[in-house]
Amino acid sequence: MIARILLVAGALALLAVGFSGDRFWLQFMGKAMIGCIFAMSLDLLVGYTGLVSLAHAAFFGLAAYLLAGLSNAAGFVNPLATLPICLAGAAAAALVIGWLSLRAAGVYFIMVTLAFTQMFYYLFNDAPGLGGSDGLYVQERPRFLGLDFSERTTAYFAIWIALVIVYLLLLRMLRAPFGHVLVGIRANEQRMRSLGYPTRRYKLTAFVIAGTLAGLCGYLDATLYGFVNPAQFSWRQSGLVLMTVLLGGKGTLYGPALGALLLTFVEHYGERVTEHWNALIGALVIAVVLFLPRGLAGLLRD
Amino acid sequence: MSFSLFALQVLNGVEQGLLLFLVASGLTLVFGVLGVLNFAHGSFYMLGAYLAYWIAARTGSLLAAVLIGVPVMALLGLVVERLAIARLYKRDHLSQVLLTYGLVLLFNELQRALFGNDVHGVDTPTVLAFRIPLGSAQEWPAYRVFTAVACILVAAAMRQVILRTRFGMRVRAGASNAEMVEALGIDVRKLFSVLFSAGTALAALAGMLAAPLTTVYPGMGEGVLVLSFVVVVIGGIGSIKGAFLGALLVGLSDTFGKVLLPGFSSAVVYAVMAAVLLLRPRGLAG
Amino acid sequence: MSLSRRTFLGATAASFAAGRVFAASKAKIRIGLLLPYSGTYAALGNNITDAMKLVAGKLGNKLGGREIEWVAVDDESDPAKAPANVNKLISGEKVDILTGPVHSGVAMAMMQIVRQEKTLTIVTNAGAQAVTGQLCAPNVFRTSFSNWQTSYPCAEVMLKDGRKKAVLMFWNYSFGQESMAAFKEGYSKGGGTIVKEIAVPFPQTEFQANLSEIASLKPDAVFVFFAGAGAAKFVKDYADAGLRDKIPLYGSGFLTEGVLGAQGAAAEGIKTTLHYADSLDNGPNKKFRAAFKEATGREADVYAVAGHDTVHVLAQALDKVQGDTSAQKELIAALESVRLDSPRGPFRFSKAHNPIQNIYLRQVKGGKETVIGIAQKEAEDPAFGCAMVK
Numbered sequence: 001m002i003a004r005i006l007l008v009a010g011a012l013a014l015l016a017v018g019f020s021g022d023r024f025w026l027q028f029m030g031k032a033m034i035g036c037i038f039a040m041s042l043d044l045l046v047g048y049t050g051l052v053s054l055a056h057a058a059f060f061g062l063a064a065y066l067l068a069g070l071s072n073a074a075g076f077v078n079p080l081a082t083l084p085i086c087l088a089g090a091a092a093a094a095l096v097i098g099w100l101s102l103r104a105a106g107v108y109f110i111m112v113t114l115a116f117t118q119m120f121y122y123l124f125n126d127a128p129g130l131g132g133s134d135g136l137y138v139q140e141r142p143r144f145l146g147l148d149f150s151e152r153t154t155a156y157f158a159i160w161i162a163l164v165i166v167y168l169l170l171l172r173m174l175r176a177p178f179g180h181v182l183v184g185i186r187a188n189e190q191r192m193r194s195l196g197y198p199t200r201r202y203k204l205t206a207f208v209i210a211g212t213l214a215g216l217c218g219y220l221d222a223t224l225y226g227f228v229n230p231a232q233f234s235w236r237q238s239g240l241v242l243m244t245v246l247l248g249g250k251g252t253l254y255g256p257a258l259g260a261l262l263l264t265f266v267e268h269y270g271e272r273v274t275e276h277w278n279a280l281i282g283a284l285v286i287a288v289v290l291f292l293p294r295g296l297a298g299l300l301r302d
Numbered sequence: 303m304s305f306s307l308f309a310l311q312v313l314n315g316v317e318q319g320l321l322l323f324l325v326a327s328g329l330t331l332v333f334g335v336l337g338v339l340n341f342a343h344g345s346f347y348m349l350g351a352y353l354a355y356w357i358a359a360r361t362g363s364l365l366a367a368v369l370i371g372v373p374v375m376a377l378l379g380l381v382v383e384r385l386a387i388a389r390l391y392k393r394d395h396l397s398q399v400l401l402t403y404g405l406v407l408l409f410n411e412l413q414r415a416l417f418g419n420d421v422h423g424v425d426t427p428t429v430l431a432f433r434i435p436l437g438s439a440q441e442w443p444a445y446r447v448f449t450a451v452a453c454i455l456v457a458a459a460m461r462q463v464i465l466r467t468r469f470g471m472r473v474r475a476g477a478s479n480a481e482m483v484e485a486l487g488i489d490v491r492k493l494f495s496v497l498f499s500a501g502t503a504l505a506a507l508a509g510m511l512a513a514p515l516t517t518v519y520p521g522m523g524e525g526v527l528v529l530s531f532v533v534v535v536i537g538g539i540g541s542i543k544g545a546f547l548g549a550l551l552v553g554l555s556d557t558f559g560k561v562l563l564p565g566f567s568s569a570v571v572y573a574v575m576a577a578v579l580l581l582r583p584r585g586l587a588g
Numbered sequence: 589m590s591l592s593r594r595t596f597l598g599a600t601a602a603s604f605a606a607g608r609v610f611a612a613s614k615a616k617i618r619i620g621l622l623l624p625y626s627g628t629y630a631a632l633g634n635n636i637t638d639a640m641k642l643v644a645g646k647l648g649n650k651l652g653g654r655e656i657e658w659v660a661v662d663d664e665s666d667p668a669k670a671p672a673n674v675n676k677l678i679s680g681e682k683v684d685i686l687t688g689p690v691h692s693g694v695a696m697a698m699m700q701i702v703r704q705e706k707t708l709t710i711v712t713n714a715g716a717q718a719v720t721g722q723l724c725a726p727n728v729f730r731t732s733f734s735n736w737q738t739s740y741p742c743a744e745v746m747l748k749d750g751r752k753k754a755v756l757m758f759w760n761y762s763f764g765q766e767s768m769a770a771f772k773e774g775y776s777k778g779g780g781t782i783v784k785e786i787a788v789p790f791p792q793t794e795f796q797a798n799l800s801e802i803a804s805l806k807p808d809a810v811f812v813f814f815a816g817a818g819a820a821k822f823v824k825d826y827a828d829a830g831l832r833d834k835i836p837l838y839g840s841g842f843l844t845e846g847v848l849g850a851q852g853a854a855a856e857g858i859k860t861t862l863h864y865a866d867s868l869d870n871g872p873n874k875k876f877r878a879a880f881k882e883a884t885g886r887e888a889d890v891y892a893v894a895g896h897d898t899v900h901v902l903a904q905a906l907d908k909v910q911g912d913t914s915a916q917k918e919l920i921a922a923l924e925s926v927r928l929d930s931p932r933g934p935f936r937f938s939k940a941h942n943p944i945q946n947i948y949l950r951q952v953k954g955g956k957e958t959v960i961g962i963a964q965k966e967a968e969d970p971a972f973g974c975a976m977v978k
Contacts, residue, residue: 282407
């Protein structure tokens with residue numbers, strides 16, 4: 001009960017930021033909320049299904065580039081058109097990569113997803129006409145019915161709504177039989193299979209859902225900043241979000257969101273503390289793995 | 303493409319593959335026996351290269367760098383295994399990935415603090431600073447021949463150790479069934495430490511041999527790490543033979559991708575990996 | 589470095605809390621530095637920063653009568669983080685003037701925002717054509733170079749040397765692509781033919797396969813774009829493959845900048861074009877190099893010079909408007925009329941706000957970069973697609 005009240009209070013606090021009109025905080029917290037969705041979607045794989053995927057950044061980047069392409073080449077600005085196309089693109093990529101990667105179990109899966117992320121990175125970095133390492137602008141950002149999403153306040157509220165919807169959607173899904181099967185697969189895939197569940201299909205479904213949500217994050221990010229870049233595909237991004245999930249507490253949904261908020265702030269202020277900022281992050285990761293395997297959510301529960 | 307150019311490109315690919323094998327073999331051995339996926343493996347390659355530069359700049363000899371540097375890195379491997387990796391046995395893959403990812407960040411900072419961010423060249427040893435003419439227009443640097451031969455020798459030595467020695471027997475047993483090894487009363491902890499240290503030394507040796515060829519620069523370990531993953535996935539985890547085949551395949555497809563498909567060449571290696579996954583999901587030797 | 593950054597950031601927070609005074613005469617002038625202080629390009633970021641502070645110190649730490657307050661952000665040369673970092677400086681720290689970055693991808697992200705927010709911006713390194721081309725803006729100036737400027741003049745140099753058949757080889761990212769496009773423009777205009785273009789994925793440094801190809805193509809010369817680690821390795825591999833004495837190597841100046849030591853004897857004889865050379869024989873250069881060496885213990889380089897010129901440019905313009913950054917129109921006009929006797933030679937802005945500067949022809953002789961002439965006098969970037977040029 002207390003947890004629920006805290007969650008609602010947190011959501012309302014985030015909503016309130018939207019009314020501040022402060023240009024810095026709107027973009028800063030907008031970015032942080034995108035991080036929340038990104039981490040929650042990965043938690044579906046890591047925390048619930050037991051799949052450690054390093055391909056998450058690939059779907060983020062793909063949807064972002066799709067939006068840029070649709071806007072620049074085809075002049076699509078209506079989100080009712082661009083959002084479904086971008087999500088479908090991310091989902092299709094997740095289907096192919098997931099299908100291939102899931103042929104390999106366990107640790108193979110990690111390496112294969114990493115390799116495919118890297119492949120995407122190179123494709124978007126090297127392919128002619130995609131702006132190379134300089135990236136691309138989204139010439140015309142989504143707008144419809146008088147709502148212009150290049151306005152920071154409008155974009156902020158859109159992201160807030162996306163965050164709430166994604167959270168409720170994932171919660172619902174995990175409480176449904178589908179979610180229980182996923183948790184069952186994580187605990188003992190053999191048993192689930194002998195119970196007659198097509199476990200690979202379940203895992204692939206989870207992978208595609210998570211990939212689509214990662215695509216949503218890419219779409220929102222490109223809308224908020226109007227800029228896409230191959231660095232968004234880099235395996236460091238995948239590694240960072242994986243760390244966010246563990247820091248927040250995998251398998252809790254709200255934990256990874258909390259982790260994302262916290263990391264955004266640590267990143268903003270931490271850089272002032274030391275030049276060896278990356279060493280600090282490295283030490284933090286190691287400490288969390290060794291001493292706080294259940295993450296912040298685990299601390300809160302105790 | 304003329305035949306002589308084709309032959310030369312095959313040589314180029316094989317040589318690149320052999321160096322990759324040195325790195326990938328350590329990665330696959332450590333995973334096969336210790337069950338730990340080590341993201342910091344590329345950092346050992348990078349640190350090896352920096353050590354080679356540092357020592358060679360002071361002694362003027364790459365040989366001295368290898369003789370001093372390899373033991374130093376083996377020791378570092380031992381320390382890392384005791385302090386960090388040992389806590390990962392029986393932990394899930396997520397913990398392994400993240401902890402070793404944290405190590406990558408730490409080692410990058412260590413390199414920055416110790417050696418700075420500059421790019422450094424390492425001279426090829428003067429005995430090997432000549433070129434072997436091949437055909438009319440082509441020349442093949444002797445040092446490349448040397449590294450290729452050195453890699454083959456190391457591969458052969460590894461094969462001997464693993465097939466013929468008591469240590470090798472334990473490694474093989476550990477790779478197939480760790481509990482049984484323990485039941486036989488073999489000190490698994492010691493076995494693991496030695497093996498991890500050997501894997502570290504192999505990666506560092508590869509970095510040292512590669513230093514004159516690639517120059518030494520920050521972030522050089524990460525590219526090698528991802529390629530090693532591809533090698534291991536293609537070859538099959540824990541298999542030295544697979545790593546050998548995989549490394550040659552990656553080296554050759556990268557080389558020919560560059561010549562035949564410029565612009566998309568970096569994707570060629572991954573396409574090959576996808577094909578192997580489709581046909582043999584457990585790798586060539588799996 | 590870390591200490592000083594921490595201190596002025598602390599000062600920043602304090603003054604922010606106290607509320608900003610808009611009276612231009614009294615308030616400190618806040619200058620944002622968006623530069624890499626970690627990662628591959630950290631050395632570049634540090635050289636630019638140190639040069640800026642060195643020059644500012646000589647000017648009494650004042651620009652247009654206002655005391656300078658630096659606000660530095662480590663951009664890590666990561667374009668993915670760039671929008672957030674720019675937001676931090678413009679909307680968060682509310683800097684009066686933004687300077688940086690090194691990485692073109694970061695610059696593109698920055699351009700997107702400063703064009704909207706109209707922040708006065710000085711690009712101190714990134715050479716992307718768009719900055720003073722398609723995306724040029726009245727509030728954006730560049731004190732470094734455009735990619736075009738570093739490569740176009742080399743075409744004429746090669747043709748004059750009688751090399752009419754060339755192979756191009758480059759890192760396939762925007763810096764490389766734009767350099768090649770500029771070179772090709774000049775080379776075909778002068779009647780040269782390009783036998784083959786070899787694009788190497790960035791940042792791969794395995795060149796052996798392509799070198800074998802070059803040897804079999806037997807062109808008159810090879811023009812390349814590589815920088816940093818790639819440049820060091822390429823030049824060594826080129827010599828190792830026995831090509832150095834057979835097919836002369838040309839490039840934009842970044843082929844040898846900062847990596848001559850790593851390249852050693854392999855770099856001997858390479859001709860490159862750039863808007864600066866360490867050995868330039870002029871008063872301001874000698875003075876600046878000596879001062880930089882004394883202050884930092886390091887040798888100044890092309891990056892430090894951009895930092896040096898940035899502060900001088902700002903000082904001249906801000907003096908003219910008495911430090912009133914709110915009068916942006918007047919300030920921009922003042923910047924446009926700046927004339928500088930820079931360590932790189934005469935410096936002024938084009939209509940697109942890119943430097944008009946000499947491009948020097950340099951050659952490595954005896955392990956040193958020597959200037960053997962001017963490849964193009966007062967080279968002006970064509971500023972394709974810039975609306976401010978008519």
